[in-house]
Amino acid sequence: MSYRELFRASRLAIFPVGLLARLPYAMTPLGTLLLLQQATGSYAFAGLAAAAQSLAIGAGGIAVGRLADRTSIRRLGLIMAVANAIALTGLLATTTAGEVAMFAAAVLVGATQPQVGPLVRVHWSHLTRSRPDQPGLITTALSYEAAADEASFIAGPALVGLLAAASAPVPAAAPLTACIVLLVAAAMPVALLYRNAPDKAPEQSTAVPLPKAGLAALCAAMAVIGALFGTVQVGVTAYATAADNPSAGGLTYAALGAGSAAAGIAYAWIPARISMRTRYRISAATLLIAMLSLPAAGTSLPLEAAMLVAGLAIAPHMITLYAMTEQLAPTRVAITMTIVCAAGPVGTAAGQALAGLLVEQSGHRAAFTLAPLLAAVALTLALTSRVASPLQTGAVTTRTADASSRI
Numbered sequence: 001m002s003y004r005e006l007f008r009a010s011r012l013a014i015f016p017v018g019l020l021a022r023l024p025y026a027m028t029p030l031g032t033l034l035l036l037q038q039a040t041g042s043y044a045f046a047g048l049a050a051a052a053q054s055l056a057i058g059a060g061g062i063a064v065g066r067l068a069d070r071t072s073i074r075r076l077g078l079i080m081a082v083a084n085a086i087a088l089t090g091l092l093a094t095t096t097a098g099e100v101a102m103f104a105a106a107v108l109v110g111a112t113q114p115q116v117g118p119l120v121r122v123h124w125s126h127l128t129r130s131r132p133d134q135p136g137l138i139t140t141a142l143s144y145e146a147a148a149d150e151a152s153f154i155a156g157p158a159l160v161g162l163l164a165a166a167s168a169p170v171p172a173a174a175p176l177t178a179c180i181v182l183l184v185a186a187a188m189p190v191a192l193l194y195r196n197a198p199d200k201a202p203e204q205s206t207a208v209p210l211p212k213a214g215l216a217a218l219c220a221a222m223a224v225i226g227a228l229f230g231t232v233q234v235g236v237t238a239y240a241t242a243a244d245n246p247s248a249g250g251l252t253y254a255a256l257g258a259g260s261a262a263a264g265i266a267y268a269w270i271p272a273r274i275s276m277r278t279r280y281r282i283s284a285a286t287l288l289i290a291m292l293s294l295p296a297a298g299t300s301l302p303l304e305a306a307m308l309v310a311g312l313a314i315a316p317h318m319i320t321l322y323a324m325t326e327q328l329a330p331t332r333v334a335i336t337m338t339i340v341c342a343a344g345p346v347g348t349a350a351g352q353a354l355a356g357l358l359v360e361q362s363g364h365r366a367a368f369t370l371a372p373l374l375a376a377v378a379l380t381l382a383l384t385s386r387v388a389s390p391l392q393t394g395a396v397t398t399r400t401a402d403a404s405s406r407i
Contacts, residue, residue, distance in 0.1 A: 003268065006140045010127060014120070014193045019148050020186035022116040024084070024179040026156025029054070029230075029348070030253065031175035032091070032106055033237055034164060039095045039102065047234055047356020049106045054230065054349035056110030058342040064115050065338025073119050073334065077191025083112040085183040088176050110345070114187045118341040121145055123194045125326055125333045139268060142322050146264035146315040153257030161251040210336065214328050217385040218340045221321055223347030224378045225314070228291070228371055230351025232256060232310070235294075235367030238359040239303060255304045259311025267319050276324060283317040284375075284382035290314075291375040294368040310371070317378070 007015070029050055037046040064076055091105040124141035131137060163174040233253065240249035270279070290313035297306035325340045326333060351374070358366035 003140060003144065006137060006144060009131065009137060010123075010195075011193055014123075014190060015148075017186050017190045017193070018116070018120055019151060020182055021081075021114070021190040022120075022149065022152045023156050023159070024088075024182050024187065025113060025116060026152040026257075027160050027175055027179050027182075028088070028109060028113075029352075030157050030160045030233060030237070030249070031179065032109070033233065033352075034160065034249075035091070035095065035173070035176060036102055036106065037237075037241075040099060043234070043238065043356050044360045045099060047352050047359075049103045050233075051230070051349035051353035051356075052103065053106045053110035054226070054345040054352060056107045057113045057345035058349070060111040060113055061115050061118060061338045061342030061345070065118070065335040065342070068119065068122060068334035068338065069332060072196050073122055073194045074191050074196060077114055077116070077119050077194060078188055080112055080114040081183045081187035081191060084109065084114055084187075085180045087112045088180050088183075092173060092176055114183070114191070115338060115341070116187060116190065117145070117149055118338045119194060120190070121322060121326070121337050121341075122334045125337070126195045129330070138326060139272075139323065142319050142326070143264055143268035146267065146319045146322070147261045149318075150257045150261035150264055150311070150315055154254045154261060155257075157249070157253040157257070158251050161249060161254075210329055210332060214324075215336060215339060217381070218321055218325055218328065219343035221378060221381050221385070222318075222340050222343040223350070224374055224381065225318060225321070226344035226347025226349075227351035227354075228314075228347075228374050229344070230348035230353075231355040231367050231370050231374065232294070232307075232351075233348075234352055234355035234359055235364045235371075236303075236307075238364035238367065239297075242364060252303055252307060255307035256311040256314070259308040260315040261311075263312045264315030264319060267316050276320065279316070279320045280324070281379075281382045283313070283320050284379040287313040287317050288372065288375040288379050291372040294371045295365070297368055 032053055033046050033050050036049050037043055040046065060080075064080065067076055087105070087108045091102070091109050094101040094105045121142065124138065124145065128138040128141060159178060160175040163178055166174070236253045237249045240252060290310045293301060293306040293309045297303040321340065322337075325336055329336045351370075355367040355370060358370065
């Protein structure tokens with residue numbers, strides 16, 4: 001299925017506005033780390049607060065998912081965008097109020113994240129399920145979304161770096177202020193473009209039980225990816241600070257997103273005959289190989305090059321996880337998608353907290369050494385997990401050639 005067909009299937013505005021709407025999600029973690037480290041001088045506190053923020057994102061995502069099963073995702077997206085803008089304003093106001101206030105404000109920012117990525121994927125699921133004559137459209141949509149996510153993780157950290165460099169002597173205030181502007185100018189409008197769920201038949205009600213084993217397996221896999229993000233964020237920030245150029249951290253981290261975005265775009269052209277099980281295992285093995293480049297960063301390999309190589313393996317693995325999630329419970333795609341997406345920030349929290357402690361003790365290289373170990377866990381999960389999807393039951397339309405796969 002071509003990207004041209006995807007662009008024809010929905011309102012064109014959702015593509016540029018949706019890209020801008022997810023920038024605050026990409027900018028807030030690094031912006032929070034920079035803000036709190038500057039305010040307190042402690043990487044341990046900044047990492048701990050950022051970890052708590054990520055946990056709050058996960059908890060908020062689950063709450064949003066449960067509500068999205070029962071109400072309009074347009075309304076939810078709009079409310080969360082407004083709430084997050086207010087919470088970010090509060091975080092900026094607490095930098096002189098002490099660590100307790102900063103910590104609480106960081107958590108509130110996480111809890112009110114608009115969940116643009118999960119909700120726009122729910123939008124695509126609702127849209128593609130209404131087009132049974134285009135079974136490959138969902139794979140193309142998920143590939144586009146992965147590329148858009150990674151494009152935001154190129155532009156977001158780069159914007160943090162550029163705004164921090166341009167706004168001395170208060171480098172951390174400008175990035176989060178920009179997030180507030182983007183929430184109002186993009187996250188609120190894009191929420192109005194979401195496609196709500198069609199009217200549900202009685203057998204497709206929210207009473208349908210979730211496949212707990214499959215959901216747990218996918219959450220574990222997504223949490224590992226989140227931990228990789230958190231680890232690398234802290235490692236890059238510490239590396240840039242040690243080089244006496246803290247504003248360069250965002251620009252360096254953007255290389256990870258560049259590699260991932262390129263791989264995400266290419267994913268749509270993988271032949272449909274390749275099963276989801278095969279994709280899952282190959283992408284996990286590739287992830288491990290790519291992450292082995294990070295411990296060598298800054299010595300035998302430039303950090304930017306190592307980040308680019310590592311990024312190439314991320315999007316294919318995440319797209320595969322999203323595709324399996326979309327198939328897991330077709331009548332409850334909102335809650336399953338948001339739960340699995342919420343596992344990412346939970347993993348990010350663990351990665352940020354652990355990497356913050358390691359960096360405090362041993363420097364940035366300790367964080368980069370942790371990345372291959374996490375990738376090895378991802379490969380173990382891919383080789384041992386069996387995610388069953390109840391696609392053969394009920395009035396569910398045929399999806400893609402992958403839909404009949406069992407992982």
